[in-house]
Amino acid sequence: MKTPKRSHLHLEDSPPEEDTLTGPVEDYLKAIYEIGRGNVSVATNDIAQKLSLTAASVSGMVRRLAAQGLLSYERYRGVMLTDTGRRAALRTIRRHRVIESYLSHALEYPWDRVHDEAERLEHAASDELVNRMAAAIGEPVVDPHGAPIPSREGLMDETVHLSLAELGAGFGARVVQVSDDDPEMLRYLGELAIVPGAELIVLAKAPYDGPITLRIAGTKLSIGPALAAQVMVQPLSDPDAPSH
Amino acid sequence: MKTPKRSHLHLEDSPPEEDTLTGPVEDYLKAIYEIGRGNVSVATNDIAQKLSLTAASVSGMVRRLAAQGLLSYERYRGVMLTDTGRRAALRTIRRHRVIESYLSHALEYPWDRVHDEAERLEHAASDELVNRMAAAIGEPVVDPHGAPIPSREGLMDETVHLSLAELGAGFGARVVQVSDDDPEMLRYLGELAIVPGAELIVLAKAPYDGPITLRIAGTKLSIGPALAAQVMVQPLSDPDAPSH
């Protein structure tokens, strides 16, 4: 729906200018993808916040990215990735998540530290390396935080999950994903055994944004709604699920 | 974990500027170390050639590095690493060689491709990652090309080896190291079984820089002196003498 006009030669999706993206450019594309879920218009200020840059810097960069055909941009109207930009973003996301998975599985990195390391390596690792890493650990489909890994072909599971905060009392669910960018929070979640794959049941929800009480891994505990909102879950079939 | 240990250095090497080195700066320091074997004055033009930059660029950069205390520099007189610079260089070299080894051992990278990948990763990998990689493959002491790996403490075996071109006819030797920056040459050496650890005997040396005939892995072959100069060997104690 939005492939922009590309004037000169028809050489765009073949091989060349893909790997010439700089680290910062990859970061912008990834941020835009993650904010907009891939195909929604994104505010420049949100990009600035996500990347910890000033809005002015983003305005400038976004103009250049548009000139390169990586996104479409109308002043004061936000930006949207083009197909080319989206592919580049997904390639970077794949690198990041494969690297995280590899560090975790093959090198026993603690899950609260894989993100920062991957953040730097994702710009330096070749596709070949990333693919070898993926193969070495059995082609994982999610990273250590449960985030889906785009395929080599650039396809990613876009399922939107319920957050634990939205789950009603009495419901059982399996943790599918947790937010990955706060190491401290990750350590805490790990201590609580709130990790992807874990099953839980919501025992009670205090009103007015009160704490949520749940049983997980045989333990009963309470967490605040802000934390619960960072935990994505897949409800289990029955409201009266067997909590084992 | 480290306090300065060398005696005659009391400048500011305490906390900050260690990890703040940029990729290009690390490349300069590494190149200077490798050209000068660590403590010899190095010509700016040689640095330029090694890094494929113009001499002018090197003059400028070298001035900045001197201002940062990473090397000492006198115009028209070449450059020498300071202790700080040497430590930084060795850290980068360690990263590079550990990464090469890891790629080769753990991910089955072919030996002619590890160099380029490591060249990019060495600037992005943390010390923790590098140390985990080293541990995972048994703390290797040489990289896949036979080059020594500096220890975590920054010490490296500085033994200077004989090249195959310098070995007299009739002498036996073990290959200890080959030059690592030409993939094509590495593939060729691999085909000939000229790899670190292999034993060979020089059968004949044609005069006037003529070809060198040798037996290796049960095969007789001839190589030119330019190639032989890229192969470092340890003579075997064949007639009488033990190695030095």
Next chain:
DNA sequence: GGCGAATGTTAGGCTATCCTAATATCAGGA
């Protein structure tokens, strides 16, 4: 012992990316 070739440096410019400060546009309430 001076001169030209070899070597090395400075001058001036370019790109990418970031910043701060000033300005422009948009959108919602009276």
Next chain:
DNA sequence: TCCTGATATTAGGATAGCCTAACATTCGCC
């Protein structure tokens, strides 16, 4: 409709690295 706060952009400048072209220094040689 108009105003104002929120949002976004431009203007102008900094830094790191790189380049080419012009200039400076050193050195080897007769």
